[in-house]
Amino acid sequence: MEKLASRLQEANVGKVLIGEKLANHTTMKIGGPADIFVEPSSIEGLETTIQLVKEFGVNWRAIGRGSNLLVSDKGIEGVVIKLGEGLDLLEINETEVTVGAGYPLVKLATVLSRQGLSGLEFSAGIPGSIGGAVYMNAGAHRSDFAQILQKAYILFEDGTFEWLTNEQMKYSYRTSILQKERPGICVAAVLNLTKGNAEDIKAELKKNKDYRRDTQPWNYPCAGSIFRNPLPKYAGQLIEESGLKGFQIGGAQVSEMHGNFIVNADNATAKDVLDLIEYIQKTILEKYHVELHTEVEIIGRK
Known part of the structure; x- marks a missing residue:
């Protein structure tokens, strides 16, 4: 090494x-x-x-x-x-936006709102970068990256690079072709937005940001939503109804603000979080006969 x-x-x-x-x-x-x-x-x-x-x-x-x-x-x-x-380029050509994988999602939404470009309002408050958002089809407020992506420049496991169109990304709920079928990472993306009124776009962005701030525990370290929603049900609602809000294992705690968030409340380890995830899954399966699958990606040495 x-x-x-x-x-x-x-x-x-x-x-x-x-x-x-x-x-x-x-x-x-x-x-x-x-x-x-x-x-x-x-x-x-x-x-x-x-x-x-x-x-x-x-x-x-x-x-x-x-x-x-x-x-x-x-x-x-x-x-x-x-x-x-180093990978945070940004080029705006009318309604077509080319952006690097390292560009922060929140920053991009803000910059585009000032330009009067609509389409990213849903991303207000999402703490990731463009690369991750394209990879997992990040979304909120009934919209996602599948709605705005034209194409993505992808680095595949074998070291090759290739542009994939929206259709080739095979998007579905929080999923793309890059996760399992054809593992790769997004290096850059071209987005198609629409012209709108800058003040209206900024107001929508603020509304979505305020909603996220008021309902999600960003005052603690967390990874975002832990489980995929078992539609038509919602993971957070099932967890809250099962009485697990505030339940803690080690330093990992089910957020008292939102059931689908696990926060690092007190120097939590990955094992604390994994044990808590397993406990939640077991509880929800026993109470509601619903299997919860993780949205958060779990990586590293076993």
Whole structure:
């Protein structure tokens, strides 16, 4: 690993760290070390990183801003690539927006609202980046990325890059082709928005942001919604009706504001969170005969 780290540093791909704790890079503030942590300073730096990782035959994993993610206490084997500030390009051409994977979703929604561009109002308050949002078809308020994505520039597991159209992404509820069928990560995206009144768009954005702030526990480290909604039912409602609000295992607690959020209330470990997830799943299955499946992605060493 040290030799690979040296080669990455020599290639000037960006920030390269050994043993970096991923708790520093997740919104839940949980996660052990990465063997090697790389934050590329450009798409070229990302391409070089992938080439070297392939040359050394090392496993790799990409992350964005670390929301919707639970990282093992034992960390992640191989190379973790953070798509951050070096991959935050933004180009606006009338209603067509080209944006890098590292661009913060909240910031993009704000910038576009000032330009009078409508379509991202649903994303107000979502703490992730564009790459993660495209990957998981992030959504809220009856809209999602499937409604606005034209195409996405994808890095696949074999190190190749390719543009995929909206149709090729095979979007469904919080799911895309990138998660299982054809694993890959979004490096950049082209979005199709519509012209609107800037003041109306900003007002809608504020309304959605205020709703999220008033109903979700962003005053504690958390990963966002833990479970997928077993439609037509809602995970949060089932959890709340089962009396689990405030229930705690170790430092992990079911939020007292929203049943579908687990917060890091007191130096929680990934094991605390996993134990709490399992307890919730068992309780809901016994009470309502409903299986809850995680929306949060669980990664790292077992």
